[in-house]
Amino acid sequence: MIKITNLNKTYRSKTGDVYAAKNVTLSINDGEIYGIIGYSGAGKSTLVRCINLLEVPDSGTIEVNGQTLFDSSVGDDGKIKASVVKGKKLSEARRGIGMIFQHFNLLDRSTVFDNVAYPLKYCGIKKEEISSRVTELLDLVGLSDKKDAYPSQLSGGQKQRVAIARALANRPSVLLSDEATSALDPDATESILSLLKELNHKLGLTIVLITHEMSIIKTITDRVAVMEDGEVVEQGDTYDVFSKPRADITKKFVNSASALSKLDELLENDEFLRNAKKNRRLIRLTFDKNSVGDAVISELSRKFSVNVSIVLANVDILQAGTLGNLVSVIDGREDDIEAALDHLCKCSVGVEVI
Ligand SMILES: Nc1ncnc2c1ncn2[C@@H]1O[C@H](COP(=O)(O)OP(=O)(O)O)[C@@H](O)[C@H]1O
Ligand SMILES: [Mg+2]
Missing domain, CATH: 3.40.50.300 (P-loop containing nucleotide triphosphate hydrolases)
Incomplete structure (x- = not known):
């Protein structure tokens, strides 16, 4: 920790x-x-x-x-x-504590093998042991075939792999x-x-x-x-x-990191969207992992006689699950819109009127 x-x-x-x-x-x-x-x-x-x-x-x-x-x-x-x-x-x-950097910080005049071996050289480890450890590390980062290459002969991604192997040398x-x-x-x-x-x-x-x-x-x-x-x-x-x-x-x-970044631009250029009127709202909906796969929108049209049209949509796939975002226009009678938005909240959909 x-x-x-x-x-x-x-x-x-x-x-x-x-x-x-x-x-x-x-x-x-x-x-x-x-x-x-x-x-x-x-x-x-x-x-x-x-x-x-x-x-x-x-x-x-x-x-x-x-x-x-x-x-x-x-x-x-x-x-x-x-x-x-x-x-x-x-x-x-x-x-x-190993560390890696943006610019790799490799020794240009040393081979891949020597770059990875470098942190092991001053720890009193025997030569054969260093050799087998470096081989193991290069295998771990997928660079076994590059051990005799010099950094200038590698792509950026390969250089970073060497840096990762070196950072992990001391376990x-x-x-x-x-x-x-x-x-x-x-x-x-x-x-x-x-x-x-x-x-x-x-x-x-x-x-x-x-x-x-x-x-x-x-x-x-x-x-x-x-x-x-x-x-x-x-x-x-x-x-x-x-x-x-x-x-x-x-x-x-x-x-x-989302398609919704275009919202401001869209609002600036689209008067229809910008001017929320009676019987029409621009809404932003957030679907988290509890609601993301549900057919909430079609249900909304059926239950509340409102029309929902999608303006922008974005789905993010994160480590812990999926997250959906939707910007839509909802049309209908005022009381139907209110009831529909209320219903969305109950379905654990995040609702924000823009
Ligand atoms: N050695 C330094 N001497 C003076 N100012 C520094 C030094 N290192 C960083 N700074 C300043 O400290 C602030 C934070 O820098 P840094 O930690 O490098 O930010 P980041 O990594 O988020 O870009 C910046 O204003 C930077 O100019
Ligand atoms: Mg920095």
């Missing part, structure tokens, strides 16, 4: 202080894929680099697998006193992934995400995945935290955050 409590990190610069992490509290369970999403500059990298102490926080606590890596308290003089794990204990803790329980697919094309992104998912299942690896793309959060994460200006503004099960986003920035992220 990774437990971060009241974490603060400030960068001092000539142009002023940057509060990159503000009072961040979150916990990540063993074996889960935990997403951290935010725009550039939100503080995601800072937060994740605090987990392995590549950045040392100003205050707060960091606990990884039961070991306290950083802890602070306020002394009698009112000043913050911090205790940080150092030396051998820090190296040991870091061996338990860490945690993998930190900082925008690991941001430099890859959609196909390579998909294959790296399925590899991460496979490693999560096979090895029980805990993965902390940073991204600015909601589609990635949607595909792979169990839980998610949304960051803005150094703060975690929302966190929870990915499905819950997706189906009932609260913070404005979360709504923006959710819409960015």
Whole structure:
């Protein structure tokens, strides 16, 4: 388990202080894929680099697998006193936490084999043992045939596979992934995400995945935290955050991965839709896993003599289930419309009149 409590990190610069992490509290369970999403500059990298102490926080606590890596308290003089794990204990803790990056950070002059062997070379492991471990790791990431290649001879996706193999060399329980697919094309992104998912299942690896793309959060994460200006503004099960986003920035992220993002544009250009009139409403319906397969719309027309026409529709397939969104126009007598909307609510369909 990774437990971060009241974490603060400030960068001092000539142009002023940057509060990159503000009072961040979150916990990540063993074996889960935990997403951290935010725009550039939100503080995601800072937060994740605090987990392995590549950045040392100003205050707060960091606990990884039961070991306290950083802890602070306020002394009698009112000043913050911090205790940080150092030396051998820090190296040991870091061996338990692998990390991958957007630009792979491979050694260009070394072969794939040597890149993966690199973290094993300074642990007093015998040559034959290193060789068999590297072979095993390359097999795990599907690159057995590339062991003698150099990074320049590999595609982006293959380079990231090498980086993943290297990050796993010391059998860490945690993998930190900082925008690991941001430099890859959609196909390579998909294959790296399925590899991460496979490693999560096979090895029980805990993965902390940073991204600015909601589609990635949607595909792979169990839980998610949304960051803005150094703060975690929302966190929870990915499905819950997706189906009932609260913070404005979360709504923006959710819409960015949905056909419903076209709604504003549509409203701007379509007077008929924009002017909700008597006997007509523009509604947004949310079907969660309890209602998604039901024939609610046709039932509505039959029961309440209203007409429902679909304007926009989107279905998301998340780890925890399917989520449907529908923007429709509902026509009919006022009392029929009210009764129909009431009925939808009873069928556990989320209803919002736009
Ligand atoms: N070493 C540094 N020195 C000064 N400011 C920094 C440093 N690293 C990051 N920052 C600033 O901290 C904020 C958070 O950065 P970062 O954690 O990299 O965000 P993200 O990964 O979400 O893009 C940004 O405003 C960034 O400019
Ligand atoms: Mg970053």
